[in-house]
Amino acid sequence: MPQIRGIIFDMDGTLVDSRLDYDAIRREMGLSEGMPILEGLERVPDGSQRDRMLEVIRAHELRGADEAVPIEGVLEFLSHLEERGVSSAVLTRNSRESTSRTLTRLNHSFSQIVTREDALPKPDPAGVHLIARRWGFPPHEMIVIGDYLFDIQAGRRAGARGILFAPGLRPDYANEADFVLQHFRDAVDLIDRMACLDEPIAQ
Numbered sequence: 001m002p003q004i005r006g007i008i009f010d011m012d013g014t015l016v017d018s019r020l021d022y023d024a025i026r027r028e029m030g031l032s033e034g035m036p037i038l039e040g041l042e043r044v045p046d047g048s049q050r051d052r053m054l055e056v057i058r059a060h061e062l063r064g065a066d067e068a069v070p071i072e073g074v075l076e077f078l079s080h081l082e083e084r085g086v087s088s089a090v091l092t093r094n095s096r097e098s099t100s101r102t103l104t105r106l107n108h109s110f111s112q113i114v115t116r117e118d119a120l121p122k123p124d125p126a127g128v129h130l131i132a133r134r135w136g137f138p139p140h141e142m143i144v145i146g147d148y149l150f151d152i153q154a155g156r157r158a159g160a161r162g163i164l165f166a167p168g169l170r171p172d173y174a175n176e177a178d179f180v181l182q183h184f185r186d187a188v189d190l191i192d193r194m195a196c197l198d199e200p201i202a203q
């Protein structure tokens with residue numbers, strides 16, 4: 001990998017623990033078990049049912065924003081990146097409203113923030129491409145860090161490397177990521193190791 005010039009973070013479960021209960025959101029929206037929330041919403045035509053579902057999402061996201069706490073080690077890692085001149089961005093499937101409210105918890109200035117109003121949601125790579133265009137350097141000089149499969153897929157489809165943040169049990173999709181991070185205290189060492197690898201990313 002050449003230089004690492006930017007790191008794109010997922011928000012919920014990666015930067016902050018917002019205690020979002022996705023199963024409860026699905027139940028209240030009337031979605032089947034395991035259905036991704038935004039994709040479930042997309043299947044419903046405009047109208048009162050869709051408006052009600054949007055209100056469910058909004059209520060949960062705003063509650064999550066108010067309860068969000070930084071994940072341990074994240075603030076130190078963000079300051080380290082800032083000192084090294086590595087850009088940091090947020091790419092989230094959340095709304096702009098809940099994202100800006102949540103990020104006030106971190107007291108860190110991200111150079112790019114991309115929400116579902118700005119680009120097709122992950123696992124689509126559009127958000128990563130958008131950040132790459134705004135930063136002015138290519139995805140292969142970036143890393144995407146997230147706690148879910150969609151984060152890793154969005155990064156890889158754009159040509160970035162992916163770090164899966166998995167503080168608990170290693171999920172079965174962990175092998176889709178280039179690396180797995182269990183605690184942010186190890187993040188500096190990990191990106192240093194990644195920067196030493198010169199192999200191009202297998203697409």
Ligand SMILES: [Mg+2]
Binds near residue numbers: 013
């Ligand atoms: Mg997440």
